Amino acid sequence: xxxxxxxxxxxxxxxxxxxxxxxxxxxxxxxxxxxxxxxxxxxxxxxxxxxxxxxxxxxxxxxxxxxxxxxxxxxxxxxxxxxxxxxxxxxxxxxxxxxxxxxxxxxxxxxxxxxxxxxxxxxxxxxxx
Amino acid sequence: xxxxxxxxxxxxxxxxxxxxxxxxxxxxxxxxxxxxxxxxxxxxxxxxxxxxxxxxxxxxxxxxxxxxxxxxxxxxxxxxxxxxxxxxxxxxxxxxxxxxxxxxxxxxxxxxxxxxxxxxxxxxxxxxxxxxxxxxxxxxxxxxxxxxxxxxxxxxxxxxxxxxxxxxxxxxxxxxxxxxxxxxxxxxxxxxxxxxxxxxxxxxxxxxxxxxxxxxxxxxxxxxxxxxxxxxxxxxxxxxxxxxxxxxxxxxxxxxxxxxxxxxxxxxxxxxxxxxxxxxxxxxxxxxxxxxxxxxxxxxxxxxxxxxxxxxxxxxxxxxxxxxxxxxxxxxxxxxxxxxxxxxxxxxxxxxxxxxxxxxxxxxxxxxxxxxxxxxxxxxxxxxxxxxxxxxxxxxxxxxxxxxxxxxxxxxxxxxxxxxxxxxxxxxxxxxxxxxxxxxxxxxxxxxxxxxxxxxxxxxxxxxxxxxxxxxxxxxxxxxxxxxxx
Numbered sequence: 375x376x377x378x379x380x381x382x383x384x385x386x387x388x389x390x391x392x393x394x395x396x397x398x399x400x401x402x403x404x405x406x407x408x409x410x411x412x413x414x415x416x417x418x419x420x421x422x423x424x425x426x427x428x429x430x431x432x433x434x435x436x437x438x439x440x441x442x443x444x445x446x447x448x449x450x451x452x453x454x455x456x457x458x459x460x461x462x463x464x465x466x467x468x469x470x471x472x473x474x475x476x477x478x479x480x481x482x483x484x485x486x487x488x489x490x491x492x493x494x495x496x497x498x499x500x501x502x503x
Numbered sequence: 504x505x506x507x508x509x510x511x512x513x514x515x516x517x518x519x520x521x522x523x524x525x526x527x528x529x530x531x532x533x534x535x536x537x538x539x540x541x542x543x544x545x546x547x548x549x550x551x552x553x554x555x556x557x558x559x560x561x562x563x564x565x566x567x568x569x570x571x572x573x574x575x576x577x578x579x580x581x582x583x584x585x586x587x588x589x590x591x592x593x594x595x596x597x598x599x600x601x602x603x604x605x606x607x608x609x610x611x612x613x614x615x616x617x618x619x620x621x622x623x624x625x626x627x628x629x630x631x632x633x634x635x636x637x638x639x640x641x642x643x644x645x646x647x648x649x650x651x652x653x654x655x656x657x658x659x660x661x662x663x664x665x666x667x668x669x670x671x672x673x674x675x676x677x678x679x680x681x682x683x684x685x686x687x688x689x690x691x692x693x694x695x696x697x698x699x700x701x702x703x704x705x706x707x708x709x710x711x712x713x714x715x716x717x718x719x720x721x722x723x724x725x726x727x728x729x730x731x732x733x734x735x736x737x738x739x740x741x742x743x744x745x746x747x748x749x750x751x752x753x754x755x756x757x758x759x760x761x762x763x764x765x766x767x768x769x770x771x772x773x774x775x776x777x778x779x780x781x782x783x784x785x786x787x788x789x790x791x792x793x794x795x796x797x798x799x800x801x802x803x804x805x806x807x808x809x810x811x812x813x814x815x816x817x818x819x820x821x822x823x824x825x826x827x828x829x830x831x832x833x834x835x836x837x838x839x840x841x842x843x844x845x846x847x848x849x850x851x852x853x854x855x856x857x858x859x860x861x862x863x864x865x866x867x868x869x870x871x872x873x874x875x876x877x878x879x880x881x882x883x884x885x886x887x888x889x890x891x892x893x894x895x896x897x898x899x900x901x902x903x904x905x906x907x908x909x910x911x912x913x914x915x916x917x918x919x920x921x922x923x924x925x926x927x928x929x930x931x932x933x934x935x936x937x938x939x940x941x942x943x944x945x946x947x948x949x950x951x952x953x954x955x956x957x958x959x960x961x962x963x964x965x966x967x968x969x970x971x972x973x974x975x976x977x978x979x980x981x982x983x984x985x986x987x988x989x
Contacts, residue, residue: 410971410972412976413976433975435971
């Protein structure tokens with residue numbers, strides 16, 4: 375699945391960029407922490423969002439968490455399948471469990487994210503705590 | 504177990520037998536035109552409606568009721584919720600006939616009721632050091648909302664309602680929702696490694712858009728926010744206000760007054776701290792107290808004490824208006840006043856001392872066998888985690904059911920991984936708490952010897968471990984007659 379090509383955030387989200395479109399999901403670490411996911415609330419296609427806005431709401435047996443977008447832009451596609459099979463996030467966080475696609479308006483925001491190696495170090499730091 | 508009938512009764516639909524009835528009526532022969540309801544709206548029969556005799560129905564519901572666990576049947580250390588025992592005499596007083604008046608009664612006829620409201624206001628002013636109170640809000644979150652509306656109204660009167668409310672990550676979960684409802688954007692601020700908010704951190708987040716900071720004190724870690732005065736000063740210098748969520752007031756009432764340490768608005772939960780049972784759908788009551796500058800913005804109605812008795816003012820253009828029909832949940836107010844009067848001024852602090860003592864007793868007794876994620880001193884509750892255990896917090900909670908104890912709050916607050924949030928409350932005896940500690944040690948012992956066994960708990964309950972994931976993903980909310988399906 376090429377994790378090396380993804381960007382990561384401190385909030386344990388991953389981003390895959392192709393032709394100015396960013397696909398966003400949560401990482402394997404995040405899905406494990408959340409536990410079994412039972413409901414995903416998705417935005418509407420066409421919504422514009424700014425960096426730091428909540429663009430989705432993930433409910434697990436443990437908690438309800440917001441997914442904060444680390445990118446500004448417009449929602450161009452949502453993973454509607456998650457409404458019926460939210461467990462896809464648990465089972466396939468990097469593929470079938472993708473959440474939204476955003477048309478990026480501020481490419482420079484990508485620079486603030488970590489690459490896979492940096493994210494691995496970040497995770498190691500958390501585990502040590 | 505508190506119920507001797509340790510099996511799950513069948514559903515009322517499943518014990519139905521065709522033709523059974525509770526009461527038999529004589530056939531009445533009346534002509535159709537005497538029936539006031541349009542014939543097309545009348546049903547011949549209701550599909551799958553259960554048919555039972557009276558005794559069947561009584562036994563069914565009595566047996567179902569026996570499956571309840573309540574604070575009247577056993578220990579209930581649900582953290583943050585203050586599931587304490589409340590003296591029954593307060594229920595008795597609240598059910599006195601003379602107090603159950605019609606809300607449209609003329610004020611002349613309900614002077615006693617109005618006096619009760621005013622008296623409780625005075626008690627709460629004394630306990631909290633706030634300048635004025637309204638007892639109108641129907642529950643805690645309603646109080647939070649009213650309080651945030653008061654802040655908004657006050658700031659508007661100065662020409663700028665501002666945009667942002669700061670909320671620490673250790674605050675009650677309702678705080679962000681209430682502030683958002685009052686029209687504010689929320690910014691979460693992190694607490695430090697001691698589990699409290701730093702003044703330095705608050706400073707970083709302050710700007711001219713910040714309307715207020717909502718602080719839960721003691722916070723959801725059970726820790727007193729010791730920097731509150733410094734934080735209040737910073738906020739006030741910035742023209743922002745400090746909202747203090749006082750839902751956990753049993754931790755320090757009679758000892759510290761929020762009004763003395765910089766709070767501009769607070770709410771209390773009469774249904775947690777002041778003798779109304781908590782849970783079960785209410786009614787609750789979430790009075791708010793405010794400083795002198797904010798009193799004029801309180802919601803109506805206001806109870807006015809005059810020379811010739813009490814009157815009710817429904818008109819206050821400056822205030823936030825009405826937030827509830829009539830005047831709050833009056834009988835909850837009655838219970839709170841009865842409770843406080845029975846305690847007496849000098850014993851209010853004793854409540855807090857006992858609540859803190861009980862929680863710290865558990866902390867001391869279990870700290871060697873469970874991980875204590877925050878080492879700071881805690882007040883009315885204590886939080887452990889499942890770190891380094893061969894089982895999870897959920898497994899321990901489920902096993903507690905086998906011993907007839909209601910589990911503590913699990914996996915909250917979110918900032919603690921695998922949190923076990925235990926609040927014994929001030930009303931539990933040493934014997935009960937010792938018994939709980941023994942059970943916890945026994946369970947931890949079982950966990951070490953045979954973790955797999957714990958993962959299967961509970962064993963002695965009418966149903967075993969439920970599939971919470973399936974229940975949440977594919978909930979079955981109504982009974983369907985399988986015989987008719989297909």
